[in-house]
Amino acid sequence: MPAHLLLLPGLMCDEAFWQPLEHGLPGVACQVADYGEADSLRSMAEAALAVAPARFALAGHSMGGRVALEIVRMAPSRVQQLILMDTGYLPRSDGPSGDAERAGRVALIRLANDSGVRAMCQEWVKGMVHPDRLVDAALIESIVAMFSRKDAVRFASQQNALLARPDASTVLADLGLPCLIVCGRQDKWATVAQHAAMQGLAQGAQMSVIEEAGHMVLMERPEPTTEAIYKFLESSTELSC
Secondary structure (H helix, E strand, O other): OOOEEEEEOOOOOOHHHHOOHHHHOOOOEEEEOOOOOOOOHHHHHHHHHHHOOOOEEEEEEOHHHHHHHHHHHHOHHHEEEEEEEOOOOOOOOOOHHHHHHHHHHHHHHHHHHHHOHHHHHHHHHHHOOOHHHHHOHHHHHHHHHHHHOOOHHHHHHHHHHHHOOOOOHHHHHOOOOOEEEEEEOOOOOOOHHHHHHHHHHOOOOEEEEEOOOOOOHHHHOHHHHHHHHHHHHHHHOHHHO
8 A cells, every 4th residue: 555645636626525535545644635726737736746745646536637647747756656536638629519618617607706606516516426316415515515615716716727728648648657547437527438548548557437426436436436446556556666
């Protein structure tokens, strides 16, 4: 097992997303990064690196997965193992699909500004968990409350960072460390096919698809997700030395 695991939250997420790992990885010091006011993926990576030890394992969820790839781009020798969860690697596309993505993100920014982050998240979350979990009041409230701990200004900064995201294809193709790719089977935002493409680029990467889970995989299905991470870290530690 690695001694230290740096955890990179997704859009508007915090330590609450990673809580299941606290007791699921005995002997591993888990540290959740805080991006502060960073408004680009690179500046988020710089903020995380500034507080990380010399060597560490790295896990990123959603936007945090893209931040993780920036860390590998910037400081590959410091990363022992890499876990990418419900994320992507391509820049925003040109043409109608890219325009539609921008319009969708701008609409959410506008909703957060006009009605508040909590109201925005109550809409956002409907497409981010397994459909059956929408009636799980405790889960939905935990996600909404997590988002509500940050304001609309932070939300806009992070959304704009995602709109300006770089292409990380070469980072994956040149990856020289153990990598686990995790995704929820019913993730509509970052699909299984998208993760399979990432695995195809990253030679030797493992992939774990978590059944009955959407985009918020660790909060939706903590036990199988933690188990997959534990097995990967345990089995790949020697390879990363």
